[in-house]
Amino acid sequence: MRKPTVMRPDLELRRFQEELEAERERLLNVERELAESSRQAKDSLESFSDADDVPADIAAQASEREKDQLYGQNVQQTLAQIQLALDRLDDGTFGICEMCGCEVPEARLERMPWVATCVECQRMLETG
Numbered sequence: 001m002r003k004p005t006v007m008r009p010d011l012e013l014r015r016f017q018e019e020l021e022a023e024r025e026r027l028l029n030v031e032r033e034l035a036e037s038s039r040q041a042k043d044s045l046e047s048f049s050d051a052d053d054v055p056a057d058i059a060a061q062a063s064e065r066e067k068d069q070l071y072g073q074n075v076q077q078t079l080a081q082i083q084l085a086l087d088r089l090d091d092g093t094f095g096i097c098e099m100c101g102c103e104v105p106e107a108r109l110e111r112m113p114w115v116a117t118c119v120e121c122q123r124m125l126e127t128g
């Protein structure tokens with residue numbers, strides 16, 4: 001098998017890989033905790049047959065749960081991005097902007113090792 005060309009020999013890829021794997025581990029834990037608290041909240045809601053009988057604190061928990069769900073979606077998105085970043089580490093394109101092909105600044109990668117684009121492309125994506 002041909003060894004892929006590493007496009008960013010200036011970066012300590014090993015260190016980024018470790019950071020990505022540690023962050024993935026952490027987020028998987030967060031995901032498990034969210035799933036557990038969502039299961040508990042569902043159980044306590046379902047113990048009331050009529051929605052009008054739901055006490056305020058249980059209702060408050062339910063709205064907490066919606067926040068958790070949003071947070072959970074973020075976590076899942078980040079996990080997906082981390083997986084893609086690990087794939088890019090494998091094929092040697094880590095640190096290369098997916099959109100314009102330029103080098104993503106190291107400082108940006110240190111803050112968020114899973115980013116796939118440079119700042120300019122990110123801005124374009126966000127503003128449309």
Ligand SMILES: [Zn+2]
Nearest residue numbers: 097100118121
């Ligand atoms: Zn770019």
